[in-house]
Amino acid sequence: DTEVTQTPKHLVMGMTNKKSLKCEQHMGHRAMYWYKQKAKKPPELMFVYSYEKLSINESVPSRFSPECPNSSLLNLHLHALQPEDSALYLCASSQPLPDRFRGNIQYFGAGTRLSVL
Amino acid sequence: SQQGEEDPQALSIQEGENATMNCSYKTSINNLQWYRQNSGRGLVHLILIRSNEREKHSGRLRVTLDTSKKSSSLLITASRAADTASYFCATRNTGTASKLTFGTGTRLQVTL
Numbered sequence: 001d002t003e004v005t006q007t008p009k010h011l012v013m014g015m016t017n018k019k020s021l022k023c024e025q026h027m028g029h030r031a032m033y034w035y036k037q038k039a040k041k042p043p044e045l046m047f048v049y050s051y052e053k054l055s056i057n058e059s060v061p062s063r064f065s066p067e068c069p070n071s072s073l074l075n076l077h078l079h080a081l082q083p084e085d086s087a088l089y090l091c092a093s094s095q096p097l098p099d100r101f102r103g104n105i106q107y108f109g110a111g112t113r114l115s116v117l
Numbered sequence: 118s119q120q121g122e123e124d125p126q127a128l129s130i131q132e133g134e135n136a137t138m139n140c141s142y143k144t145s146i147n148n149l150q151w152y153r154q155n156s157g158r159g160l161v162h163l164i165l166i167r168s169n170e171r172e173k174h175s176g177r178l179r180v181t182l183d184t185s186k187k188s189s190s191l192l193i194t195a196s197r198a199a200d201t202a203s204y205f206c207a208t209r210n211t212g213t214a215s216k217l218t219f220g221t222g223t224r225l226q227v228t229l
Contacts, residue, residue, distance in 0.1 A: 106217060
């Protein structure tokens with residue numbers, strides 16, 4: 001099973017709402033990632049979790065709050081978002097450490113298309 | 118920005134032709150990977166080339182790497198309409214552990 005599952009597929013929220021994005025993988029990967037992608041742009045890294053601990057925060061505004069409850073699940077809690085936060089949010093997973101043999105190949109979910117009104 | 122540059126930004130070819138896209142990056146790397154993204158979907162890993170390798174093949178894909186020029190190319194031979202997608206190079210830079218840095222991407226359109 002090489003699947004990363006993201007829910008929901010689409011989300012529309014107002015600027016005062018609180019919502020959560022969910023990501024799940026059962027490949028035994030111990031690194032999980034959140035990316036933000038705007039149209040016709042590459043993915044931008046937001047957060048990296050390694051062994052359920054936050055290892056990288058790319059200076060993301062506090063209205064985005066990640067959580068890794070266990071090795072298979074990754075959440076992104078959203079609160080008081082702005083219209084410019086509308087984007088495709090991608091989750092990915094990989095083996096966590098510098099791995100000379102596997103090279104940090106990342107497996108991506110299909111994404112959540114978020115619209116902030 | 119550490120982001121790599123890809124060219125062309127967009128490429129339109131006919132089915133059966135070859136497609137070549139190029140990637141340049143800025144720092145020393147452990148490896149370089151290519152990913153494909155169908156419209157509005159997740160990315161799919163295609164191929165990985167390590168910093169000590171110069172060329173790699175996988176099916177209809179051929180990747181080259183020139184670390185002296187900090188550049189890579191992806192060749193798709195005998196293209197098909199199903200190859201229509203955006204293609205991104207991604208580098209795992211030395212010292213950055215689990216982090217990949219993605220290039221700006223090439224949008225490939227293959228017409229019948």
